[in-house]
Amino acid sequence: MTTRYRVEYALKAITNTKSLLLNNQGLLAVPFVLHSQPTVTYQENSEGLKTVAADTYQRYAEIMRDVENLINDHIRHHERNAPGKSKLKLLVPSVGNFFTKLDIEDAFKYQDNQRFISRRRFVAPSFNDIRLILNSAQLLGLARSSDVELVTFDGDVTLYDDGACLTPDNPVIPRILRLLEQGRKVGIVTAAGYEDAPKYYGRLQGLLDAVHDSSTLTAAQKQGIIVMGGESNFLFRFDQDSDVRLTYVPRDEWLLDDMKAWAEDDIKELLDLAESALRECATNLNLPAGVLRKDRAVGVYPVNGVRINREQLEETVLVVQNTVERSTVGSRLPFCAFNGGNDVFVDIGDKSWGVRVCQQYFGGIDPSKTLHIGDQFLSAGANDFKARLASTTAWIASPAETVDLLDELETAVGSS
Ligand code: IMP
């Protein structure tokens, strides 16, 4: 779970990586430096300032088009089985595969209209500006070159505030109902790992009741929502006849073939190792935390409502991740160690598996027709990041941004 502050922090952390976002930010910094005129005294709505802004807008748009073309070239290299040879790969070695085109120039124009990025004289295009431009580009790419058949949502920070519940007044509810009415599928892919349906009903009650009470959704459309808990460990389907609206789906009905090879002995061994690393961190860093061991996860969480400071959380994630990665069992089993904002958890599997399970459950939906929306996209200590391997993604920083994004998606789909 990531608060807005944490995203800002994340932005600094990612500065050390050659990420696509940062690369774009760097490219836009050049015209900002060359064209912005902070020392000239303008009336803020004068003709002189408008000319400067128009010039800057033009330069930004051109750069965005160039990046878009780099990505198109990268996609073509993938299609021709030469993924490592693209220019983008040379510029940004960590860049992965793109499931759709990204309409970055148009996305820039849209976001500039919202945020007036090119009108600013003192504040250069920020990481948040670029994050939102890339989200818009992804939505346009999905709407124009593919279609959205499945939307998966993270829980905390994406649908509701950190540690909170989805209450009936949450504005995301009518948007999710709209997706279902359109025949799209919805998966809640959360790290929150419980084996029993009432716990998820407690967290998601507002949404599940709205689906239950809806008279416009058909019975089949209501079956279009599922909950995948513990990243990729517990699956629940909607159940109109259940008091808690959900029914547990046994693993043998949904495990992917690769997941069937995950041995129970390995799961125990990996969690034992993670638990001992977490306990050592708790002692070493004097964390005000307890250790919680579950069937498919182990975590440290604060006791007595105290907050664990950010550096302690990050240190704990990196220690446990490093410990498990270096073990032999860590090479046999996928796992996800992440910083939940005020706790650290290690789960068996990760959200790429969770999203793939949703895709398979709904009959084999392609990654290019799947969108995962989440708040955790840092490579270290974040869990939504892994969904990038299985689907297109959008990185939001608050539940309000998720609502805006779903409305933007509706407009993009409607106008394509
Ligand atoms: P998400 O943002 O929906 O992925 O939820 C992550 C949060 O769920 C964590 O920060 C924890 O506070 C909570 N949580 C509860 N049970 C588990 C578990 O078994 N694994 C990981 N996180 C859990």
Ligand code: MG
């Ligand atoms: Mg989250």
